[in-house]
Amino acid sequence: MNTSTSSINSEILLQNIQVLSDEFAKDRVKRQLRRNLHEEDFEKIRATGFLLLTVPKEMGGIYDGLKKTIRPICTALKILAHGDSSVALVSSMQSAVLANWLEHKSVPKEYESEWNLQRKEIFDGVLHHGHRWGTITSEPGSGGDIAKTKAIATKSADNKGYLLSGQKHFGSGSGITSFMVTTAIAEEDNLVDTFFLDMRNVPWDGTKGVQLIAEWDGHGMTATQSHGMMFDKFPVQRMAWKNDFSVATKPGGIMGAAVFTAVISGIIQIALQTARASIIKNIDQLRPYDKVEWTKIENDCWLVEQAYEGMLKDIENNNDPQVGKAKLAVAELADSIMTRICRVVGGGSFARKSPLGFWAQDVKALGFLRPPWPLAYDQLWDQFIKNNS
Secondary structure (H helix, E strand, O other): OOOOHHHOOHHHHHHHHHHHHHHHHOOHHHHHOOOOOOHHHHHHHHHHOHHHHHOEHHHOOOEOOHHHHHHHHHHHHHHHHHHOHHHHHHHHHHHHHHHHHHHOOOOOHHHHHHHHHHHHHHHHHHHHHOOOEEEOOEOOOOOOOHHHOOOEEEEOOOOOOEEEEEEEEEEOOOOOOOEEEEEEEEOOOOEEEEEEEEOOOOOOEOOOOEEEEEOOOOOOOOOOOOEEEEEEEEEEEEOOOOOOHHHHOHHHHHHHHHHHHHHHHHHHHHHHHHHHHHHHHOHHHOOHHHHHHHHHHHHHHHHHHHHHHHHHHHHHHOOOOOHHHHHHHHHHHHHHHHHHHHHHHOHHHHOOOOOHHHHHHHHHHHHHOOOOHHHHHHHHHHHHHHHOO
16 A cells, blocks of 8 residues: 555555555454444554545645545545445545635635635644544534524634534544534624634543533444534634635535545445345345345446436536435435345344444435435425526
8 A cells, every 4th residue: 555645646545545445344344333433543544645635736635626526535435435434434524524625715805814824724734744624513403404503602812713602413523533613603793604623632521611411322323423512612713714604615515415425325335245245145045026126226226326426527517516416316225225135135134243234224324414304305495496486
């Protein structure tokens, strides 16, 4: 595996990710029984050059704009999902939350100086210190709409930062991420905006403004450590481009839906390969029902690949890609596919030594990832009305 940062390009990176994913896959049974993340996994991912995909090319990374870089990002995550789906999902958060800083190289002049400085600090941290980024934006009662936050960010005494107070959950990668992005109402102007938290070496006992109130229970994406936290005057930084929330965060919405879809598509791909080997081995024992179900499985897996590929081409060719449609289509198909696979393979699918039952739970996560089902359909309906008004 080539781990020399100076010589890594997209092609070498994907080769490195494949080697690492194959390594993870050899230990899949034990990995799927985990309920927590392991630091060494993410150090190995860093060694592949993966974090370079989230650093702009002009700053020493590989990222060369969304249209040019979305495919290698999604391909890397799809491959990684073959080896460990939870690790892949947590890794996907990096590009999803940094997309806003990656894509907006220029901002309104009044924020330009601070924005450039903030971008440099963020990407220097990723490039030189291996900083990992995640998200902890969801709140109880928000329905997954990050703009409906009730958390409050007040100006700190030194007037240089903010203090965050409020409850958050689904903090994927808690304990592994260096920084986490969230939303809150900036009290000074009463506007919803984006903030980020430095979570390095912060205790979760409430003594420093962060208290763990709901440890991830390992259901679904088992080892993502998507904890729930209560914040009480915890220091945070505000996104330097202020007061333009919907425009500033649009790249993150596109990237997030795309990378989440890539992870689930990767799970479906490896699940099909795994189940197909079992089916071929026992092909003479298949009942008519099994044969019909398997035909549907093959067909729906083909549709997942078409939706995934169509999503990438839409991002590559259009300024307003309909990523949400691909995400929802794959979410529904993936859930159906894994249910059918488990039926055909049989009760052994849910044995601890079989990965299929775990993958069946994992793919359900896509429909609940941002935006979750109700909000996602609201957005598609709003787009329909906009296009036909």
